[in-house]
Amino acid sequence: RQPHEFCMIVSEAQMQLLNRIRIVLVNTSHPGNIGATARAMANMGLTKLVLVQPLEYPSMQATARAAGADDILDDAELFPSLAKAVADCSHVYGTTARLRSITWPEYTPQELAEQVRESDGDQDIALVFGRERSGLTNEELDLCQALVHIPVDDRHSSLNLASAVMVVAFSIRSALLVAKTREPIIGKKHASPVATSEQIQFYFNALDTLLNKISFYKGNATRVMRKLRRLYYKAEPSQEDVRILLGTISAINAELEKGEKKS
Ligand code: SAH
Numbered sequence: 001r002q003p004h005e006f007c008m009i010v011s012e013a014q015m016q017l018l019n020r021i022r023i024v025l026v027n028t029s030h031p032g033n034i035g036a037t038a039r040a041m042a043n044m045g046l047t048k049l050v051l052v053q054p055l056e057y058p059s060m061q062a063t064a065r066a067a068g069a070d071d072i073l074d075d076a077e078l079f080p081s082l083a084k085a086v087a088d089c090s091h092v093y094g095t096t097a098r099l100r101s102i103t104w105p106e107y108t109p110q111e112l113a114e115q116v117r118e119s120d121g122d123q124d125i126a127l128v129f130g131r132e133r134s135g136l137t138n139e140e141l142d143l144c145q146a147l148v149h150i151p152v153d154d155r156h157s158s159l160n161l162a163s164a165v166m167v168v169a170f171s172i173r174s175a176l177l178v179a180k181t182r183e184p185i186i187g188k189k190h191a192s193p194v195a196t197s198e199q200i201q202f203y204f205n206a207l208d209t210l211l212n213k214i215s216f217y218k219g220n221a222t223r224v225m226r227k228l229r230r231l232y233y234k235a236e237p238s239q240e241d242v243r244i245l246l247g248t249i250s251a252i253n254a255e256l257e258k259g260e261k262k263s
Contacts, residue, residue, distance in 0.1 A: 010045060014176045021116065021172065022048040023165055024085050024128045026136060031056045033132065035065025035073065036162030042069035044169035048124070049076040052085050082128065082140050087198035090123035091115075094136050094144035095164055097157060104230065105146040109168050112148045113175035121193050127168055132161055142226065143197060145233035192240035199242045204229060206249045213256065 010018065023041055028034055034057060038049055049072050051057060058073070066073050079085035086092045093112060107115070116125055128144060130136035141147065150167050152159055159167075208225055211217060217224060237245070 010173070010176050015045070017116070017119075017176070018045045018172075019047055020122070020124045021046055022050050022089070022124050022126050023169070024050045024052060024082065024126050025054065025161070026052045026082055026128060026140060027131045028054045028161065029056075029132050030161075031059035031062040032065045033161045034059070034076075035062035035067075035069075036160075037129075037165045038062070038066040038069040038072040038076075040162055040166040040169055041072055042066075044166070044173045046169055047072060047075070049073070050079060050085050050126075051076055052079050052082050054078070082143055083197070083201060086126040086128070086143060087196065087201075088124060089126040089197050090121055090194035091119060091125040092128065092144045092197050093126065093146055093148050094128045094141050095130070095148045095150075095168060096141070097130075097135055097149075097159060097164075099149070104141065104144070105234070107146055107148050109148060109150055109171035110175070112146075112168065113171040116172050117175045123194060123196060126197075127165075129161055129165060142229060143201065145236075192238035195237050195239045195242040199239060200232065200237065203242050203245050203249075204232075206246060210249055210252060213253075 023037060023046060025034060025037060028051065031054070034049075034051065034054060041047070041049060057078070062073060063070060077085075093107075096106075099106075112127075119125060127148070128136065128140070130140070136144075148168060150159060150164060204225070207228065208221070211224075212221070235241075
């Protein structure tokens, strides 16, 4: 498939960026929404659809609603968990219909689009969409660096899943079109590439184990760990940063073991 056949107005570099964006649908109930999402993606020049435990898939309803965007459905990848679906992504954004009690950084679709436009590196960017009934769980949001909220009218705040995908995808496309006349920002590489979700989650697990071991938590492990996650996400650590962080934990563990042996 040649995505630029239906989006001639974006440049080659921007198309590469669009191809690095994956739309992740978590535990979708209605196959029609999966089809409508594929259609919205095709409209906006996005190609990569990822499904985490869809309730019914493949499905005639999905194909019918895709209205010709069958190739996106055919290429859709299935994963057993969100962590696995975003493991190799450098940026993971969770979309949410309501404000959460946890104070996660939150963006409008336009702010997200600016960040995506300015992102560098070769890794994928994941935009995660939740269940029709209940959205994303807190554990799933823990895998996201930031949240995206579409500022809909309070009196009618429920937005259809595929409509939410369309709004977010259109914001990104709009940002790219505006930027067309500017120098492409894409390509200014980090000295070390941005860490992937899997690498960061691995560090969080190691940190959590260590903090447990030294009895750092006083019964509020989840809350404290969430604050720490937020702090690290803000820093956008590179792969080298994560290696150093893991090194500090190994060194601390080694010292702790020495102490244990002595006593
Ligand atoms: N009652 C659920 C609504 C889920 S709607 C809840 O309160 O979370 C299904 C999905 O559509 C959401 O998980 C989210 O990914 C997306 N969505 C719906 N409305 C949205 C909005 N205003 N902003 C961003 N995403 C939205």
